[in-house]
Amino acid sequence: MRINKYLIAIWLICETISPNAANAHPAVAQHISQIIQTNASEKEFTCGKERICGVLLIPQFYQNRGWAPAWIASDGSLTGNVRELINALQSSPLEGLSPEIYHLQKVQNLVSDMHLSRPGLDPDRFFHLAELDILLTDSFLLYASHLRSGRVNPETIHTEWVAFHTEIDLSAILTSALINGRISETLFQLNPPHPGYRRLKDALHNYRRIALAGEWEQIHSGPALKTGEKDPRVIMLRKRLKISEDFPEPIPEEPSFFDAKLEQALKRFQRRHGLEADGVAGKNTLNELNKSIEQRIRQIELNMERWRWIPHDLGRRYILVNIADFVLEVVEEGNPILDMRVVVGRDYRRTPVFSETMKYIVLNPFWEVPFSIAVKDKLPLIQKDTAYLSKNNFRVFNGWEENAREIDPYSIDWSSIGRHNFIYRLRQEPGPENALGQIKFMFPNRFSVYLHHTPQRELFNRTVRTFSSGCIRIEKPLDLAAYVLGNDPQWSVEGIRKAIEAGDNRTIFLKHPIPVHLLYWTAWVDPDGVVNFWEDVYDRDIPLDQALKEKLPDS
Numbered sequence: 001m002r003i004n005k006y007l008i009a010i011w012l013i014c015e016t017i018s019p020n021a022a023n024a025h026p027a028v029a030q031h032i033s034q035i036i037q038t039n040a041s042e043k044e045f046t047c048g049k050e051r052i053c054g055v056l057l058i059p060q061f062y063q064n065r066g067w068a069p070a071w072i073a074s075d076g077s078l079t080g081n082v083r084e085l086i087n088a089l090q091s092s093p094l095e096g097l098s099p100e101i102y103h104l105q106k107v108q109n110l111v112s113d114m115h116l117s118r119p120g121l122d123p124d125r126f127f128h129l130a131e132l133d134i135l136l137t138d139s140f141l142l143y144a145s146h147l148r149s150g151r152v153n154p155e156t157i158h159t160e161w162v163a164f165h166t167e168i169d170l171s172a173i174l175t176s177a178l179i180n181g182r183i184s185e186t187l188f189q190l191n192p193p194h195p196g197y198r199r200l201k202d203a204l205h206n207y208r209r210i211a212l213a214g215e216w217e218q219i220h221s222g223p224a225l226k227t228g229e230k231d232p233r234v235i236m237l238r239k240r241l242k243i244s245e246d247f248p249e250p251i252p253e254e255p256s257f258f259d260a261k262l263e264q265a266l267k268r269f270q271r272r273h274g275l276e277a278d279g280v281a282g283k284n285t286l287n288e289l290n291k292s293i294e295q296r297i298r299q300i301e302l303n304m305e306r307w308r309w310i311p312h313d314l315g316r317r318y319i320l321v322n323i324a325d326f327v328l329e330v331v332e333e334g335n336p337i338l339d340m341r342v343v344v345g346r347d348y349r350r351t352p353v354f355s356e357t358m359k360y361i362v363l364n365p366f367w368e369v370p371f372s373i374a375v376k377d378k379l380p381l382i383q384k385d386t387a388y389l390s391k392n393n394f395r396v397f398n399g400w401e402e403n404a405r406e407i408d409p410y411s412i413d414w415s416s417i418g419r420h421n422f423i424y425r426l427r428q429e430p431g432p433e434n435a436l437g438q439i440k441f442m443f444p445n446r447f448s449v450y451l452h453h454t455p456q457r458e459l460f461n462r463t464v465r466t467f468s469s470g471c472i473r474i475e476k477p478l479d480l481a482a483y484v485l486g487n488d489p490q491w492s493v494e495g496i497r498k499a500i501e502a503g504d505n506r507t508i509f510l511k512h513p514i515p516v517h518l519l520y521w522t523a524w525v526d527p528d529g530v531v532n533f534w535e536d537v538y539d540r541d542i543p544l545d546q547a548l549k550e551k552l553p554d555s
Contacts, residue, residue, distance in 0.1 A: 025069060025076050031130030033067040047138070048131040050106050054141045061137060061171045069133040070178055076129060078111065084183040085140055086111075095191065096204060096301035097146060102139040107132065140183070141170050147190040150308035154353070157543040160447070161520075162354035164311050194314070195334060197307040199525035204300045206531075211293045216243050218290050225281035227263045234258050237281060240289055241265045246272075274325075274534035276463050288533070296523075299533055302544050303523040311355060315515040319358065319451075319480075321472060323351050323520045324534050326465040328451075328474055330483055336527070338483060343454065343465040343473035350538050351470050355517045356443040361481055363499050363506040364430035365440045369394075370448065373469055374426050375419045383414045389426070393433065397425040430505050438500045439477040441484065443516045451516075453477035466537055472518070486511050 036059050039045040045052040052058060062068075071082050086107065092099045110132040114125070148168060154161040177186035191197065210216075219236045235255045241247035247265035263279040270277040273288045281289070314320070317332040323344050330338035345351040369378060381388045389396065389409045396412070397404040404425060412424075428434050437453025447470065454473040459465060467473075474480060478493045485491035485508065499506060522536045536542075 025072055025074055025126070025129075027126040028069045028072050028076065028129045028133065029067045031127045032062055032069060032133060035130055035134060036062055036067075047134045048106055048110065048128075050103050050135060050138075052134065052138050054138050057141055057171055058134065058138060061141075061174070062134075064171070069130070070174070071133050071136045072129050076126070078114065078132075081178055081181060081183050082111070082136060084181075085136060088184050088187050089139060089143060092143065094201065094205065095147065096201075096304040097143075097151070102143050103135045104139070107135055107139065110135070137174065140174050140177075140187075144170050144173060144187060144190055147187060147308070150305050152305065152544060152547045154306075154309050154544075157547050158353070158540060160350050160352035162352065163309055164355060166311070192307045192310070193312055194307065194310075195527070196524060197304065199527075199529070200300055200304050200307070200523065203523075203525050203531045204297065204304065207293060207297050207300060210243060211297060213243075215293055216240050219281075219286055221286065224283075225258055227258050227260060227279060229258045230254075230256050231258070232256055234262070237266070237289070238262060241269060244269065272530055272532045274463065274532075291533075296533060298545065299523045299541065302541050302548075303521050305544065305548065306519070306521060310517065310519065314517060318515040318517060319484075320517045320519060321451075322524070323353070323518060324522050324537055325524070325532070328472070328480075330480070338476075338479060340475040340480070341460045341465065342451075342475065343456075343459050343467050345468050345470040346466050347538060349469045351468070351472060351518065352447045352449060353518055353520050354445060354447070355515060356445045357513045358441055358443040358484060358510065358516050359513050360442050360507055360509040361484065362440045362442065363496070363508065364438055364503060365434065365436045365452070366430060366505060367428040367435050369426040369428065370469075371422070374424070375422050377469075378426060379414070379417065379422065382409075383417075386410060386414060393429045393431055395427050395429065397427065399423060400425050430503065437473075437477060439481050439496075441474075441477075441480065449518070451477075451480070464535065464537065484510055484514055 035047060039047070039052070040059065045055045045058070054061075061070075071079055071085075073079050086104070089099050089102045089104045089107075092102065110128055113128060114132070149166070153163055155163045173186060173190075177183050217236055217239060219240060220233055222231075222233060225231055225234060225237060234257065237258075238247060238251060238255055241262070242251075246269040247262065249261050249265070252259065252261075266281060266285070267277040267279045269275075269289070270279075270285060273285075275285055275288060314331070317330070319328065319330055321328045321342060321344075326342050326344060328340050328342045329336045378388075385391075386409060388394075394409075396407045396409045398407050399405075407424070417424075428436075430438075432438065433455050435454070437455055439453045441451040443450065449471050451472045451474050456467075456473070459467050459473070460475050478496055481496050482491060482493045485496075488511075489495070491508070520538070520540060522541055523531070523533050525531050
């Protein structure tokens, strides 16, 4: 068995951690102090020609230690923690991250130099040990930060994305890990604890394994392929579906014949790629089939990053909407207990990403038309036909104040109204044709987004469901209402239906408020292990990919 020569060097020179800072090597500590204080007056903190990212954390961390090294023992040797950290950094690709941004190459070079140099004969040895110590500390802090909160702040690349910020003391975490000799375990515990993240991590490993065999063959363009046809491209289709484990059957004697088993395999592929599962390899399906294995690997990595942006604790029970999947799930103790299709915002009125708490629901809601929708969508309809308002049960008020006076819509010269002088509030009365349907679910937020019923039931049959103005229309409002109201006998599905039929506008506060997480994943793995790759309907993957490739900011 071949053993990495570099690792042998590490094993030879790593010893146990020094008992405490009082036993620190004085020359190394002095160099650490000098390096940090010299950089304090510089625009950029560099160490060993490497840019240090923890420009605020590093000085405070070492000052609290009395400048004592964290990774160097009292006799100038490396502690066992060094080997553990290097192993962890080398494993960072398993988390979809790149080891080169954590000073790994420089650290390896310095460790090798320390092994080759002789103590007492190398005048720069202690200086290089100080550099190594600072680089190791920055590596840990940076990697820990990325595992816990992600490399990218989503708010810097998406205006409609609220990051979940959690305050953690990385210096204290590092200090504890050093004392206990648990570097790898500590870093592992900073990962998202969710099963969905772990499943995606396993998928990344599997797709990289597939990539080792080489790129899958592109299927040539041409007429759509379907059952009963014979075409040389069918052979390519079989091979492609077999590689991605959609076609588990052995290759038949007539591989160029499109049979029923191949049709079922193709439907499976289509379902997990957000395509219409018609079993026909048309243009859209061929486009998805021909996306490279590297594109799929990158898609997985991007969505692993998104998992790092969400709370570690989603709640014992919660509502989760994957905007890109157009599906809502109710989850209890980690298990989905209710799911339904949803309609989300159009591309120019994107549904935002955030977490909030649902506090109440409204039966037979009014719809207070937002100003932007009133001007852009409703005003042209009113100008075309003033009766539009009465036909659709709208009332008009002369402002947004609670005591605003109602105005006869026929008394307004709508042809003279535009965005600059639209002072009116439009309110649609409760009823079966109300845009919000008969129930809305409220989790107050800065976007004024909520879940609601809809009279446009036919939209749930579409594969891509981006038709709303940002709010989320849900397929099964009665089931969701019965659930969030705590399965109270008074508020069974039938009880809620009767209250709706009574026609009264009614607000009901939840006895047990429930977290709502609006998220965005274009790649995920379901509990059955099926890997899904869906269209990036809001084009959010590209800016994230670009941001992950950019130079790291100071932290």
